[in-house]
Amino acid sequence: xxxxxxxxxxxxxxxxxxxxxxxxxxxxxxxxxxxxxxxxxxxxxxxxxxxxxxxxxxxxxxxxxxxxxxxxxxxxxxxxxxxxxxxxxxxxxxxxxxxxxxxxxxxxxxxxxxxxxxxxxxxxxxxxxxxxxxxxxxxxxxxxxxxxxxxxxxxxxxxxxxxxxxxxxxxxxxxxxxxxxxxxxxxxxxxxxxxxxxxxxxxxxxxxxxxxxxxxxxxxxxxxxxxxxxxxxxxxxxxxxxxxxxxxxxxxxxxxxxxxxxxxxxxxxxxxxxxxxxxxxxxxxxxxxxxxxxxxxxxxxxxxxxxxxxxxxxxxxxxxxxxxxxxxxxxxxxxxxxxxxxxxxxx
Amino acid sequence: xxxxxxxxxxxxxxxxxxxxxxxxxxxxxxxxxxxxxxxxxxxxxxxxxxxxxxxxxxxxxxxxxxxxxxxxxxxxxxxxxxxxxxxxxxxxxxxxxxxxxxxxxxxxxxxxxxxxxxxxxxxxxxxxxxxxxxxxxxxxxxxxxxxxxxxxxxxxxxxxxxxxxxxxxxxxxxxxxxxxxxxxxxxxxxxxxxxxxxxxxxxxxxxxxxxxxxxxxxxxxxxxxxxxxxxxxxxxxxxxxxxxxxxxxxxxxxxxxxxxxxxxxxxxxxxxxxxxxxxxxxx
Numbered sequence: 162x163x164x165x166x167x168x169x170x171x172x173x174x175x176x177x178x179x180x181x182x183x184x185x186x187x188x189x190x191x192x193x194x195x196x197x198x199x200x201x202x203x204x205x206x207x208x209x210x211x212x213x214x215x216x217x218x219x220x221x222x223x224x225x226x227x228x229x230x231x232x233x234x235x236x237x238x239x240x241x242x243x244x245x246x247x248x249x250x251x252x253x254x255x256x257x258x259x260x261x262x263x264x265x266x267x268x269x270x271x272x273x274x275x276x277x278x279x280x281x282x283x284x285x286x287x288x289x290x291x292x293x294x295x296x297x298x299x300x301x302x303x304x305x306x307x308x309x310x311x312x313x314x315x316x317x318x319x320x321x322x323x324x325x326x327x328x329x330x331x332x333x334x335x336x337x338x339x340x341x342x343x344x345x346x347x348x349x350x351x352x353x354x355x356x357x358x359x360x361x362x363x364x365x366x367x368x369x370x371x372x373x374x375x376x377x378x379x380x381x382x383x384x385x386x387x388x389x390x391x392x393x394x395x396x397x398x399x400x401x402x403x404x405x406x407x408x409x410x411x412x413x414x415x416x417x418x419x420x421x422x423x424x425x426x427x428x429x430x431x432x433x434x435x436x437x438x439x440x441x442x443x444x445x446x447x448x449x450x451x452x453x454x455x456x457x458x459x460x461x462x463x464x465x466x467x468x469x470x471x472x473x474x475x476x477x478x479x480x481x482x483x484x485x486x487x488x489x490x491x492x493x494x495x496x497x498x499x500x501x502x503x504x505x506x507x508x
Numbered sequence: 509x510x511x512x513x514x515x516x517x518x519x520x521x522x523x524x525x526x527x528x529x530x531x532x533x534x535x536x537x538x539x540x541x542x543x544x545x546x547x548x549x550x551x552x553x554x555x556x557x558x559x560x561x562x563x564x565x566x567x568x569x570x571x572x573x574x575x576x577x578x579x580x581x582x583x584x585x586x587x588x589x590x591x592x593x594x595x596x597x598x599x600x601x602x603x604x605x606x607x608x609x610x611x612x613x614x615x616x617x618x619x620x621x622x623x624x625x626x627x628x629x630x631x632x633x634x635x636x637x638x639x640x641x642x643x644x645x646x647x648x649x650x651x652x653x654x655x656x657x658x659x660x661x662x663x664x665x666x667x668x669x670x671x672x673x674x675x676x677x678x679x680x681x682x683x684x685x686x687x688x689x690x691x692x693x694x695x696x697x698x699x700x701x702x703x704x705x706x707x708x709x710x711x712x713x714x715x716x717x718x719x720x721x722x723x724x725x726x727x728x729x730x731x732x733x734x735x736x737x738x739x740x741x742x743x744x745x746x747x748x749x750x751x752x753x754x755x756x757x758x759x760x761x762x763x764x765x766x767x768x769x770x771x772x773x774x775x776x777x778x779x780x781x782x783x784x785x786x787x788x789x790x791x
Contacts, residue, residue, distance in 0.1 A: 245645065247676060248672075248675070248676065248679070250669075250672035250675070250676065252638065252669040253638045253641065253669060253672035253673050253676050255638075256635055256637075256638025256639045256642060256673065257638055257639070257641045257642035257645065257673075258642060259628075259638075259639050260638070260639040260640060260641060260642020260643035260645065260646060261642040261643070261645060261646045261649075262642075263627070263628070263639065263642070263643055264642075264643055264646025264647060264650065265650075266646055266649070268642075283632055284635060284638070284669070286632075287629060287631070287632040287635055288628075288635050288638070288639055291619075291621075291629050292620055292621065292628070292629055
């Protein structure tokens with residue numbers, strides 16, 4: 162966008178162009194991703210951390226003025242002596258967590274993904290990762306999960322963090338994934354960045370033969386025409402899309418990749434190596450530097466070339482403010498937009 | 509050493525320790541031909557008082573749980589810390605000649621994974637004090653009575669996270685945290701108060717809730733008194749010792765150089781520097 166365009170207020174008219182079409186509201190900072198009739202589970206991160214804390218006294222919770230917005234307040238209520246309010250000071254948050262880890266504790270720190278990735282990168286890199294310290298950085302609002310605009314939309318967090326050596330990156334799908342990931346990342350002897358869904362989090366993976374294992378990709382369903390490789394809540398969308406495609410007699414497999422780094426290369430290569438299937442990588446992240454590019458380079462490097470390779474991802478842009486359903490449609494990560502795109506790609 | 513060695517019979521005095529630290533630093537500097545020599549010479553007295561008066565540690569066991577933690581936030585001062593760790597017996601003197609060479613345990617910038625006795629990887633300036641806050645909180649959790657010392661420079665005062673950490677330490681009443689600020693008035697681009705004015709410095713720390721002392725950082729007696737006061741101060745608040753030091757202290761012809769942040773010393777000058785140091789030796 163050039164300067165003149167920016168001055169034109171993104172070209173948005175002051176009044177709705179189509180008064181017959183309802184305008185959705187942006188609502189709260191963190192809108193639930195759950196559909197109206199979807200099953201949810203409340204605060205899976207907070208509850209799992211409370212449970213973990215019962216058996217592991219070295220587990221601590223730290224936040225930068227975002228306990229309530231990351232479900233850490235539940236841990237704070239259950240284990241008040243192990244909760245640290247560090248103030249709205251994210252750089253200090255990461256450094257203090259490093260100091261506590263030096264002293265043998267396992268700090269879980271929470272903030273928003275935009276602040277952890279953009280603001281505190283150096284402090285995580287040099288304070289935590291370079292020393293291999295077991296700090297678990299769990300961040301709400303990954304990708305496009307708020308309508309508040311670019312200040313809070315961490316559309317490039319994975320791209321930023323993938324470049325950091327020794328940092329494990331986890332992008333869980335739903336409440337079950339988060340609950341199982343919490344003890345798994347605590348058991349990992351090193352730093353972890355986990356993208357967090359909070360509040361009433363959708364529950365879908367309990368319908369599948371699935372268990373979270375750090376570093377492992379899992380096939381949730383099989384299909385002959387399309388292989389969707391996905392992470393985060395885009396796996397939930399991929400499962401929905403696969404059902405829709407099935408109704409149109411298009412077979413879609415879904416491979417869930419909750420650990421983005423290190424990537425489960427063997428499983429991805431085995432799935433993508435099966436002949437004839439179009440590979441679609443779906444992620445709640447910019448088209449640059451996320452799971453899509455990670456898979457693409459892996460396939461190219463390994464000489465596994467699928468007939469077609471496509472990405473369902475957010476554009477390389479500062480995204481609009483607005484209601485999440487509107488934005489997910491606009492940027493192609495809603496189930497509707499994703500199925501339409503895949504059908505189009507299949508021709 | 510669990511008892512301050514300076515009070516032991518026949519132990520070298522603090523001035524003698526500082527002299528040996530300076531000498532070690534010059535010998536390492538000669539290996540590279542250049543480096544952060546002026547800072548090392550300037551901070552030698554502070555390190556002598558730290559390691560031979562204030563700190564509790566075991567040279568043979570750098571990870572001993574009962575040690576006081578000493579964080580080198582200013583990673584480029586590594587040459588100075590190596591010099592005192594050699595004098596303290598944590599690092600063998602024979603390693604001195606490997607300083608900054610390939611596969612040495614003594615790299616140019618201090619890193620925890622390379623060197624015994626190096627608590628953190630400093631160098632990205634401004635990170636030490638925040639880590640010290642976490643360590644101080646951690647020691648309190650463990651009901652340890654040990655201190656966390658953080659050595660930082662006046663140039664680091666430019667960094668925002670220092671003040672996040674300073675506010676946090678005051679808020680959490682971290683009376684087991686002692687920050688030592690080396691005010692040598694020189695940073696990469698010139699005189700530090702000219703690069704970004706940090707004065708009035710005592711008032712700033714005081715406003716953040718700290719017990720503040722400002723001393724001549726090249727006066728070992730004054731430093732001993734300040735470290736003692738910091739350790740024994742009764743109020744539940746963090747402590748800062750602002751140390752005004754002289755760049756290249758102890759080697760007059762280097763003290764006189766204006767561009768002292770990263771000193772270049774000609775090959776023939778190293779012997780002269782050590783001779784100048786020996787000439788000024790007070791022991």
